[in-house]
Amino acid sequence: MASVRLENIKRKFHNVTAIEDISFEIPDGEFWVLVGPSGCGKSTILRTIAGLETATSGQIYIGNELMNDVPARKRDVAMVFQNYALYPHMTVAENIAFGLRMRKVDPKIIKERILTVARSLSIEHLLERKPKQLSGGQQQRVALGRAIARQPQVFLLDEPLSNLDAQLRDDTRAELKQLHHNLGITTIYVTHDQVEAMTLADKIVVLEKGRIQQIGEPLSIYAKPANRMVATFLGSPPMNVLPARYTAAGFDVTGQIIPATASIKYKLQAREGQAVDLGIRPEHIYIAGEPQITQSTQTQETAQLVVEVKVVEPLGKETLIRAALPDSGITVNLQTNAGVLPYPGDRLLLGLDLSKLFVFDKNTGNRLYPPPS
Numbered sequence: 001m002a003s004v005r006l007e008n009i010k011r012k013f014h015n016v017t018a019i020e021d022i023s024f025e026i027p028d029g030e031f032w033v034l035v036g037p038s039g040c041g042k043s044t045i046l047r048t049i050a051g052l053e054t055a056t057s058g059q060i061y062i063g064n065e066l067m068n069d070v071p072a073r074k075r076d077v078a079m080v081f082q083n084y085a086l087y088p089h090m091t092v093a094e095n096i097a098f099g100l101r102m103r104k105v106d107p108k109i110i111k112e113r114i115l116t117v118a119r120s121l122s123i124e125h126l127l128e129r130k131p132k133q134l135s136g137g138q139q140q141r142v143a144l145g146r147a148i149a150r151q152p153q154v155f156l157l158d159e160p161l162s163n164l165d166a167q168l169r170d171d172t173r174a175e176l177k178q179l180h181h182n183l184g185i186t187t188i189y190v191t192h193d194q195v196e197a198m199t200l201a202d203k204i205v206v207l208e209k210g211r212i213q214q215i216g217e218p219l220s221i222y223a224k225p226a227n228r229m230v231a232t233f234l235g236s237p238p239m240n241v242l243p244a245r246y247t248a249a250g251f252d253v254t255g256q257i258i259p260a261t262a263s264i265k266y267k268l269q270a271r272e273g274q275a276v277d278l279g280i281r282p283e284h285i286y287i288a289g290e291p292q293i294t295q296s297t298q299t300q301e302t303a304q305l306v307v308e309v310k311v312v313e314p315l316g317k318e319t320l321i322r323a324a325l326p327d328s329g330i331t332v333n334l335q336t337n338a339g340v341l342p343y344p345g346d347r348l349l350l351g352l353d354l355s356k357l358f359v360f361d362k363n364t365g366n367r368l369y370p371p372p373s
């Protein structure tokens with residue numbers, strides 16, 4: 001096992017800059033997730049660490065060793081891709097053993113290793129089958145098994161669950177987490193799925209357009225997103241963004257006023273008259289007169305907002321409501337109790353928990369409030 005360190009990595013394809021100045025250090029044994037929308041450079045970063053891609057500039061270290069000129073097969077990393085890429089003519093056991101045979105590992109050890117790995121992934125009963133006799137989920141387990149069997153210093157996983165159906169994806173995700181807990185191998189996991197990022201990661205690296213937006217523990221990024229992109233990317237339904245003008249009276253949102261708390265006023269004194277974006281998560285909005293589903297104190301400061309219901313989505317344990325500010329295209333998503341089922345077109349009076357309000361710079365998207373602590 002080993003740490004992984006990237007220093008100012010950049011990758012250009014002709015005139016397209018795929019990744020720009022990426023630096024981070026993953027301590028030995030941690031599970032990090034690179035997350036961001038499609039095209040933000042996740043696979044390029046992973047492939048560069050694997051040695052399948054060459055950085056235009058910058059340094060990559062595994063452990064304390066500079067890897068820039070070390071060929072892929074000598075980097076002691078194992079990579080798993082979205083499309084399982086198993087050898088079709090080999091059995092499951094042969095697929096798992098492949099990397100070990102290549103390294104001329106003692107056949108006795110190989111045999112033991114196949115069994116241990118197969119057990120840990122619950123695929124012992126499939127060892128004699130060929131890939132085409134397996135379901136997608138089973139094939140992906142074999143691909144994981146092939147990577148695990150090698151006992152590499154570092155695991156690199158590129159959207160390994162994206163081809164699985166929802167239930168299997170959730171199950172395999174949990175298994176992966178347990179597997180990492182047991183093996184403790186440094187893992188870098190790439191996904192566009194914020195749920196996978198939140199649930200799996202020790203640390204998340206949020207990327208957009210080839211740049212790091214924020215690095216941190218999942219819950220700390222969720223609670224304190226550095227900017228609007230991170231705020232709206234993590235969380236489902238996503239954080240609501242309300243365009244507003246900051247005035248002496250508070251935030252003017254299409255004519256409705258959301259008062260500013262004393263602490264917001266203090267922080268935004270220089271911004272009067274300016275356009276800003278307000279952020280509020282669906283779980284921090286409630287319908288006036290309805291009991292809240294999230295815990296809040298009675299003494300909290302709240303603001304009121306009138307919206308028009310657009311779509312009602314009952315989920316059994318709760319209801320998601322997509323609404324909009326009247327006469328505007330501005331969407332407001334909220335979560336409420338299962339029994340609350342308004343009709344499209346209804347007007348609702350909402351309460352917003354002001355202690356949970358975010359303010360972002362309209363142009364840069366950077367968080368203005370709450371200030372860094």
Ligand SMILES: Nc1ncnc2c1ncn2[C@@H]1O[C@H](COP(=O)(O)OP(=O)(O)O)[C@@H](O)[C@H]1O
Nearest residue numbers: 013016017018037038039040041042043044045
């Ligand atoms: N071999 C390549 N040639 C040219 N452009 C590429 C190549 N590989 C990736 N890119 C570009 O680099 C950017 C990042 O791609 P990628 O790392 O695959 O993103 P992600 O995995 O986050 O979806 C994209 O704009 C993509 O089109």
Ligand SMILES: [Mg+2]
Nearest residue numbers: 042043044158
């Ligand atoms: Mg990719």
